[in-house]
Amino acid sequence: MTNNKKVAMGNFGGPNSASHSRNVGEAVAVELNAAGGACQPAEQWKESWAEWKCAVKKQQAEIKRFQNRTGNLPAIEGPAPLEEIDSEILQFFPSAMVEGDGRTKEAGFTELQAGEVNEEDEENEVKSLIDSPNGASYHKPSTS
Structure with a gap:
């Protein structure tokens, strides 16, 4: 995905963006299928990527919530730290998209x-x- 940041972020716009997105998705699926492991059509790869991104952002939010709690709890009681590859996924997104902008009050x-x-x-x-x-x-x- 580092070679296809538009695919990673889902940023396609302009005329013919749907067909361009589909073509790029198919090309990425061919690359991923050739790498070994799972062999899936482009739509399943897109779904897998979306679920993975969501899970990583959710885990990062849990880590941040634990860090912001009071009580000086030991880190071992908190959620597991992100793996290296998961940390790389977070690099695709602006920090405000993952951690919030720091100005908007949480409603809760x-x-x-x-x-x-x-x-x-x-x-x-x-x-x-x-x-x-x-x-x-x-x-x-x-x-x-």
């Missing part, structure tokens, strides 16, 4: 216990339903 989710209702969320939901153009009715969820 508030975890509720079974049967627990977040009053603020409930009030906001009621307000949005009342203000909705179709005048939908609101039924308070039961907590039993």
Whole structure:
């Protein structure tokens, strides 16, 4: 993929980009199949690459979350470090794409216990339903 950064990033644009992407994907599939190991059509290679990239970014995010936790936990309690080839995959992406831009606040989710209702969320939901153009009715969820 280092020889085909456009393929690695999925950056094809302009006229005939679909056919160009398909042609380059087929050429890369021929190279990968000739290297030995798995022998797959281009679409399966694309899917494998996409899944691998996703898994590496997810693992890197887990590592960063562990590093940002408080409590000075030993590294052995955290996720496994990236392998060398996985670290190379991260080099394809801008750091903001993997680690965030550092300026955008994470929204996250508030975890509720079974049967627990977040009053603020409930009030906001009621307000949005009342203000909705179709005048939908609101039924308070039961907590039993």
